[in-house]
Amino acid sequence: MDGNQEAPARMALPRRAADAAAGIRDLIAALESMVPDATSAGMIEQLRGLENLKSASAGFQARVAVAFDGQERRTQAEHGVSVSELGQGIAAQIALARRESPARGSRLLGLAKALVTEMPHTMAALETGQLSEWRTTLLVKETACLSAADRCAVDEELAADAGTFTGAGDRSVVAAARAACYRRDPRSVTQRASKAATERHVSLRPAPDTMAYLTALLPVAEGVAVHAALSRHADTVRSDGDPRSRGQIMADALVERTTGTAGGVSGVEIQLIMTDRTLFQGDSEPARLPGYGVVPGGWARGIVSRVQDRHPIGRVDVATESGRDPRDIWLRRLYTAPGTGDLVAMDSRARLFPVKHRRFIQIRDETCRTPYCDAPIRHHDHIVAWHNGGNTNLGNSAGLCEACNQTKEISGWNAMPRPGPRHPIEFSTPTGHSYYSTAPPLPGTAPRSQGPGSRRAA
């Protein structure tokens, strides 16, 4: 998320902890003082050397992550954490330190453990720059279905540190790993295929020009069947003289069959958040489409006029300071505090956030408020818990994903609302590090005096 950031660790870290990264800071300072070499050959040497440095630091990060995991588990055990809960919150801390999402943090920790404990040859190849972090990840992923012993054996067979993969691209690396896995344990590779089917899902991600990729990961038979049905449909209507292209017809049919309505989106709620200036005065301030991101103001006005032309298909949230009352379309006004862009808070006596508040939180936070976590909001959380005297108001609220909501409850983790624009929250972790999160900017709250190019992307 754009607004998330970390503060310089301002809690009282032990001096030793602060000194731990001194050597790394020296390395960075040495790099900063370097300039590109005067000769072309020298520049190529620099590029290669820097690549080796990246791989080596990825290898060292893996070793540090495994050591941290071991130490934290021991500490947790000493504090009486039950065996089933040992390890909780460790990946989340690694994620914050590495500026990654919690989900990626746990993949990185898994990768590190596999490398350090089961794949010493692959690890050595990483540390010596023979494999990049990405190709190392591919090898670990491909061998994930094997037992520890088989994985060790495959690691030895591949002998990545002996230069096996010199000149090999991603595909060759994957192919070599797969072949070795088949030879070692054909059954588990087959089982992996059936496990993969449980991971079927549909996802949405933004594409350029107000388009979106709707992706379905399906077992191959279903995937082929869906594609064939859409293809057949396109062929039929085209032979009846439909002027649209095959691709267009297939895309339109997918939307119509899924939403159950000819023409697509009617009856299904989509939300738009924009300023009253954008809506009524042709202002160029972009709007926000939850689940997608920023869209041009003109495009948003076009959608609104489609709403007016036909029956209401969506809901338009207008971030307004003027209180102008729109009559003819289904609008819901959000009041932003002049100058700060904060949604105006309202107290409630209820223990749970009322529906109106939950809508505000959803719109204000957009995704999980943990730094670097883009996961959808699943919990409307009290930052300071109700049972600790936390109030039910917008200031004390945060949208969190399922995993982060659980992490927050772990002993040693803390969150506090902080004063300032765009609803800052300070998260602190068991090691005494602090991380800050601010809500993404609402439409109309970016500094208006600057050109569009200097605005921070949301």
Ligand SMILES: [Zn+2]
């Ligand atoms: Zn999260």
